[in-house]
Amino acid sequence: MKYMLLMSTTKEGFEWYAKWPKEDLQKNIAFMREINKQLKDEGVLVQTEGLSWFDQAVMVHAGKNGEPITDGVFPEAKEFLAGFWIIDVENAEEAYKVAARVSLAPAPVGTPTTMPVEVRQVMGRAPEEFQ
Amino acid sequence: MIVTQTETYIEHLLRDLTPQVLGTVVRKCRDFAAAEDAMQEASLAAATQWPREGLPDNPRAWLTQVAFRRMTDHIRRESSRRRYETAVTEMRSEWEEPPDVESLEHEDDTLVLLFMCCHPALTTSSAIALTLRAVGGLTTAEIAHAFLVPESTMAQRISRAKQTIQNSGIRFQLPTSDEQSQRLSTVLYVLYLIFNEGYTASAGAELRRSDLSQEAIRLTRIVRRLQPNSTEAAGLLALMLLTDARRLARTSRDGDLIPLDHQDRSLWDQKQIAEGVALISETLPKGSVGPYQLQAAIAAIHDEASRAEDTDWPQILALYELLKRVSDNPMVKLNHAIAAAMVHGARKGLELLDALESDGRLAQHHRLHAVRAHLLELEGDAKSAVRHYRIAAAKTASLPERNYLLTQAARLSGEE
Numbered sequence: 444m445k446y447m448l449l450m451s452t453t454k455e456g457f458e459w460y461a462k463w464p465k466e467d468l469q470k471n472i473a474f475m476r477e478i479n480k481q482l483k484d485e486g487v488l489v490q491t492e493g494l495s496w497f498d499q500a501v502m503v504h505a506g507k508n509g510e511p512i513t514d515g516v517f518p519e520a521k522e523f524l525a526g527f528w529i530i531d532v533e534n535a536e537e538a539y540k541v542a543a544r545v546s547l548a549p550a551p552v553g554t555p556t557t558m559p560v561e562v563r564q565v566m567g568r569a570p571e572e573f574q
Numbered sequence: 575m576i577v578t579q580t581e582t583y584i585e586h587l588l589r590d591l592t593p594q595v596l597g598t599v600v601r602k603c604r605d606f607a608a609a610e611d612a613m614q615e616a617s618l619a620a621a622t623q624w625p626r627e628g629l630p631d632n633p634r635a636w637l638t639q640v641a642f643r644r645m646t647d648h649i650r651r652e653s654s655r656r657r658y659e660t661a662v663t664e665m666r667s668e669w670e671e672p673p674d675v676e677s678l679e680h681e682d683d684t685l686v687l688l689f690m691c692c693h694p695a696l697t698t699s700s701a702i703a704l705t706l707r708a709v710g711g712l713t714t715a716e717i718a719h720a721f722l723v724p725e726s727t728m729a730q731r732i733s734r735a736k737q738t739i740q741n742s743g744i745r746f747q748l749p750t751s752d753e754q755s756q757r758l759s760t761v762l763y764v765l766y767l768i769f770n771e772g773y774t775a776s777a778g779a780e781l782r783r784s785d786l787s788q789e790a791i792r793l794t795r796i797v798r799r800l801q802p803n804s805t806e807a808a809g810l811l812a813l814m815l816l817t818d819a820r821r822l823a824r825t826s827r828d829g830d831l832i833p834l835d836h837q838d839r840s841l842w843d844q845k846q847i848a849e850g851v852a853l854i855s856e857t858l859p860k861g862s863v864g865p866y867q868l869q870a871a872i873a874a875i876h877d878e879a880s881r882a883e884d885t886d887w888p889q890i891l892a893l894y895e896l897l898k899r900v901s902d903n904p905m906v907k908l909n910h911a912i913a914a915a916m917v918h919g920a921r922k923g924l925e926l927l928d929a930l931e932s933d934g935r936l937a938q939h940h941r942l943h944a945v946r947a948h949l950l951e952l953e954g955d956a957k958s959a960v961r962h963y964r965i966a967a968a969k970t971a972s973l974p975e976r977n978y979l980l981t982q983a984a985r986l987s988g989e990e
Contacts, residue, residue: 444971483726483727485730486700486727486732489723489724532699567973
């Protein structure tokens, strides 16, 4: 079954990350690279992507002729998606285990040592039972 | 046209020969992972050369020879010189005397391979992938496509599965007769999952080489041939045939789910139903009735009703009573409640559902709510039915099913 692991953070979170000391930043980048490699080697990774900076986010709605009307970031938005993984594992418990591993991404000393990861099941094409 | 037919013939031949030849190579070389790679290369070579140059006189011998040759190349390439020399010394006799392919017990080898690929040391997803490749002869790309994951991910999954088998030191031999029935049930379960994956994924009449339901049926036919005394292997094959017979009626052109009582029964595959009914009818009297046989018997009763209202629900209810005794699956209890409602009225079904609430495995399951909604609707309590349709919609992990449940809720609340 496929699950999506979502890593979201606030504007403050993005801005804080941008100011991490070089060593902490490098540790974090190396961690992400390594975990992606591990998930691929384990045969569970379907896709992973990081998204552009939060201030690049654009809200779009259709104008009266269906043309795109763009708007900047909504000031009331609390969180922005920073990146995601889609994994294919046996069950929810296995997905949680992967999420917990991702959650261990290192941060500067003295800050929270785990990062929250939202886990959502990707909808399947048809129900499992066939009777 | 002729070319296409030849290619189809070659494709079928290759897939029938794959487990037999692979079995021979593993038996001789004892390196499952390398043998499996060599086998894929040999199959690929055959698939390109045979249509062009014509079939060899003895296709099995041809494949075996090429696979053995690729094994040598593989060892030469992958191993240190020292390991190569050791291996070659050990295996020299095999090279110098090409295997007497006709005298080997190919059929037994296929069975051993199945037991190996469905080994309890593997996770079910690994067992499924390995079975499809090593026994089914599908390519990694085809398996990846069927499960909608990247080919590189599927390649890793298969390679890790092979490594697990290699590391666990499993010998290439039939399990002892004590172990066999337990191991056979794992094999049947893996085939059941492959079928289910294909059946639930399919929409419409599209048939591909990697159609998982067809592949599961093909492999289950092989198991049944190799284990003619297993009534559960026969039961599983009958269940697959009787379920797959309804495939075309099960979804609309747009992929919407159509429940059994609304299906256009003229779309059901009567030939497949006849085969399934004959198979389950000859199997049931043999005794040792297991869950697959009972599910097949239930599917047969559904399939034999030419209209939904002709369904013999009392007999289905009786079969679910039996199934409840041999299977601990909570879905069985749920289906039993539906059958009871069809025989004794919605109230009886709802009472049984109340009792099921206490089963922790079901309390959070969308189907409990979907069934409750359906029975409440039958009883005339539209308001509660809508509520439960919506709870079920929020809990299901299937998109077509969520669409179906939300539509039911919308239809009923519109009628209020």
